[in-house]
Amino acid sequence: MSIPEVLSISELREHLADAMTQARSSSGRPVFAGRHRRAEVVLLSADRYAQLLADERRSAVADAIGSTRAEGLELSEFGEAVMREVADGTLSFDEARTRLLTHYRR
Template sequence: MSIPEVLSISELREHLADAMTQVRGPSGSPVYAGRHRRAEVVLLSADRYAQLLADERRAAVAGAIGSTRAEGLQLSEVGEAVMREVADGDLTYDEARARLLAHYRR
């Protein structure tokens, strides 16, 4: 991946309003900044950041389900439902763990 342009920190400070317009715009392209023109930080829209987190969460859940199936195991209906809620962002990993432990301790 090539980084198009890296602003210095002073340039970012000076052009912050423009940078925010760029990340929120139709293309939503990120703005890179750092010392000595080396990318150290990335400015993204909040929506894009949330999407990246959601993609990462879905990939982690898909990986966990895949690992389970690779071991020759099948998730229960409750397990599948909980994993879907985690993937959708409706449950944290800790909440999912607590729900599953409560279910299987009955």
């Protein structure tokens, strides 16, 4: 992986439209900027950012399921459905926790 170019803050200000075009392009290359040419911020397209969040959410769900199985347990059908909703982004982790605790405390 090559080291990305890091724009100074003044260069980013001066070329913001170009930087946004680069971030939104089909390659989706992020734009790095910072003081003294040290990367401090990253400009990403909103779509790429949403994709990164979704990837992180799916990874967290997979880790949680893996931890459950490592303990010799299996998720119930209800538990799997809740975890799928979390992975899909239609349910937050806090909402899932509340739903699961309510369900299993019955």
